[in-house]
Amino acid sequence: MGTYSNTAVWVDGLVVIGGFTVLFYFLKFSWKCWWGLRVYVLSEYWKTDLRTYGQWAVVTGATSGIGKAYANELAKRGLDIVLVSRSEEKLKATALDIERQYGRQTCVIQADFTEGHAIYPIIAEKLQNLDIGILVNNVGMTYSPGLAYYMDIPNPGMRITEIINCNILSVAQMTRLVLPHMVERSKGLIINISSEAGSEPQPMLTLYSATKIFVTYFSRGLNAEYSPKGVTVQCVAPFLVSTNMTNNRTINAFVKSAQDFAYEALNTVGHSTFTSGCLSHALQHIALCIFFPGWLRLSSSCVRKTEKFARRAQQKIGRTGKKEN
Numbered sequence: 289m290g291t292y293s294n295t296a297v298w299v300d301g302l303v304v305i306g307g308f309t310v311l312f313y314f315l316k317f318s319w320k321c322w323w324g325l326r327v328y329v330l331s332e333y334w335k336t337d338l339r340t341y342g343q344w345a346v347v348t349g350a351t352s353g354i355g356k357a358y359a360n361e362l363a364k365r366g367l368d369i370v371l372v373s374r375s376e377e378k379l380k381a382t383a384l385d386i387e388r389q390y391g392r393q394t395c396v397i398q399a400d401f402t403e404g405h406a407i408y409p410i411i412a413e414k415l416q417n418l419d420i421g422i423l424v425n426n427v428g429m430t431y432s433p434g435l436a437y438y439m440d441i442p443n444p445g446m447r448i449t450e451i452i453n454c455n456i457l458s459v460a461q462m463t464r465l466v467l468p469h470m471v472e473r474s475k476g477l478i479i480n481i482s483s484e485a486g487s488e489p490q491p492m493l494t495l496y497s498a499t500k501i502f503v504t505y506f507s508r509g510l511n512a513e514y515s516p517k518g519v520t521v522q523c524v525a526p527f528l529v530s531t532n533m534t535n536n537r538t539i540n541a542f543v544k545s546a547q548d549f550a551y552e553a554l555n556t557v558g559h560s561t562f563t564s565g566c567l568s569h570a571l572q573h574i575a576l577c578i579f580f581p582g583w584l585r586l587s588s589s590c591v592r593k594t595e596k597f598a599r600r601a602q603q604k605i606g607r608t609g610k611k612e613n
């Protein structure tokens with residue numbers, strides 16, 4: 289009898305623990321579903337008024353792809369735009385487009401972010417006296433061709449420094465330039481474009497992926513430091529967006545157009561400080577975490593497969609290039 293009741297107590301205990309575990313995971317799952325719904329679906333109807341941050345938005349790498357799309361969308365939502373990029377000609381054309389289409393003021397700053405610290409005093413001078421409410425640290429580059437072993441990066445001695453200057457230094461330095469003004473007014477928004485490639489180490493994209501985890505950690509730490517002072521720092525980690533960087537891939541359910549991406553990502557402001565930017569990319573992120581975890585990506589068989597894939601992709605690009613010539 290004594291043995292039986294001891295067993296019963298154990299069973300009752302396990303049932304209670306099991307019940308709490310199921311309840312915990314059910315509540316966690318429900319919370320995540322609600323959070324996802326709010327950030328990626330309802331945010332379309334609950335948009336934050338971005339003009340409340342200030343008059344001007346600064347966008348780096350603003351003449352094509354995601355940066356240009358952010359610049360256009362921000363102008364559409366009522367902000368004046370400072371465009372910072374490499375090519376003077378493209379800057380002028382993009383600025384004129386924005387002025388004509390949305391009737392906003394623009395200011396262009398020609399700067400090459402691969403050049404390192406020397407460019408920032410010039411940028412600082414041009415930003416002086418502007419009421420900057422938003423900074424989009426978008427500029428970024430990878431190696432060409434897309435995937436490569438670290439030592440196969442073309443001209444590695446120079447390219448490595450250029451990538452670090454462009455993807456890391458630009459984020460830290462541009463932030464330093466705008467943050468004091470934002471803190472002074474107790475309002476501001478800094479959007480840093482990271483990448484899904486920064487969520488786990490990515491062999492054959494090693495340097496790029498490492499620069500992007502810098503952007504993610506920098507954003508999240510900075511947000512914790514400065515959100516109590518009124519400045520929000522949002523980290524956006526997209527999957528594939530059809531731009532020059534991705535050889536303008538065909539747009540489909542997985543690959544977003546830059547315009548759609550910027551629209552959806554800007555809707556998430558005020559709802560999330562760490563986001564994939566859009567529903568499709570958020571779902572791909574979840575699927576990848578489940579079916580293609582970090583340890584698998586780092587396995588030697590996976591690296592070999594990536595190498596084969598890179599070779600095939602390169603041959604395809606070579607063939608297309610030849611046909612076009």
Ligand SMILES: NC(=O)c1ccc[n+]([C@@H]2O[C@H](COP(=O)([O-])OP(=O)(O)OC[C@H]3O[C@@H](n4cnc5c(N)ncnc54)[C@H](OP(=O)(O)O)[C@@H]3O)[C@@H](O)[C@H]2O)c1
Nearest residue numbers: 349351352353354374375400401428483528529531532533
């Ligand atoms: N596309 C994707 O699938 C994807 C996915 C995840 C994350 N991202 C990130 O999103 C950001 C934008 O990527 P994107 O695909 O839009 O790239 P993109 O189409 O290649 O556009 C890059 C922009 O940055 C400018 N730029 C490039 N190098 C520069 C430099 N050294 N100095 C100044 N400006 C420079 C370019 O100006 P010019 O035209 O004058 O060269 C262009 O306006 C990057 O940080 C990238 O890592 C992209």
